[in-house]
Amino acid sequence: MPTTEVRACIDACHACATVCLSDAIQHCLAMGGKHTEPAHFKLMLDCVDICRTAASFMARGSDHHAHICRECAEICRACAESCEALGDMRECVDACRKCADSCDRMAG
Amino acid sequence: MPTTEVRACIDACHACATVCLSDAIQHCLAMGGKHTEPAHFKLMLDCVDICRTAASFMARGSDHHAHICRECAEICRACAESCEALGDMRECVDACRKCADSCDRMAG
Amino acid sequence: MPTTEVRACIDACHACATVCLSDAIQHCLAMGGKHTEPAHFKLMLDCVDICRTAASFMARGSDHHAHICRECAEICRACAESCEALGDMRECVDACRKCADSCDRMAG
């Protein structure tokens, strides 16, 4: 089974994927304007995908998890910045940053 | 944003997906024998997939989430039974049952 | 290995997922208006998710593939109708209908 630290990172990835997906669809889409500009919106869905992929690699105990976690941290950080610039997405910013920090530790 | 009840179900789906995937790869594969019989092993990965799909439908607030949650509950229950028959997969049995019960409530 | 018919359905699912995802992001988001109304946009992403899930169940030769394919056919058909009503999404309509028909056959 995954260690406590790995499990915490898997949980952070899932939490981030959930907030990014629900905010993209249930907040950004309703707001329109800057919230649906392609660069921002794509980043939200990129973040969902890479967080889930990282969670899978960690759950399997895959040898390749470090590279995936490094990529995940990078995308989460970019998504946090993009959300922060919009000013009304605090929960998403926090989930992305927490996930990025956790993935950084996994990436070694 | 998802309600507290929806969020609890999303969390149960993610927890179930994590345990099923890590146990399939890090426990069943190491044990071999009945643990890697195709019917059991496929069910473990079916469970991972449908749990994530259900989590996505709920995060989006999709109109189709009820059907997906019903299917998720069914597969989780089958996976719980298959794991219970093996006798050494208590955590997986519990995660599958908890997810099935939560998805049942979402399916209405 | 999957039979020729199963493989054709897996391919139809992947083709549908690709068109729905690329059109949602690269066409609907740019158009705005009715193209980003939540009911339509969520359906596009629902379709991406269920098509991939159906493809996975078929690739594994899972016993549960019939239920998943039935659900996939239903969502693809709803997505085709939603896209057809917008008038400028012919490729997506066709991919959804082709996938729905193929999944119907798998659902038995």
Place this chain on the structure above:
Amino acid sequence: MPTTEVRACIDACHACATVCLSDAIQHCLAMGGKHTEPAHFKLMLDCVDICRTAASFMARGSDHHAHICRECAEICRACAESCEALGDMRECVDACRKCADSCDRMAG
């Protein structure tokens, strides 16, 4: 819409994911022995996950697709080697190599 070259890479990713998943479950699991050794089996499922993730990033036209495609090429190549060493997985070796080459071009 994706260019012809991007679409060819998405197709190669989907084809690779399908062969790896069906072979892992319907061939490796039945064979046992070296075919279910964790290092090999995990790599097969890693390959399925990263191929789908790369396909999603390309379908969205994401700015981050190049990094993901580079990682995908690396994992596909490792999977091809692992399958080649087993001696009876020609289709999987070919699908992984074709996908790796296509992803290399996308990674620039």
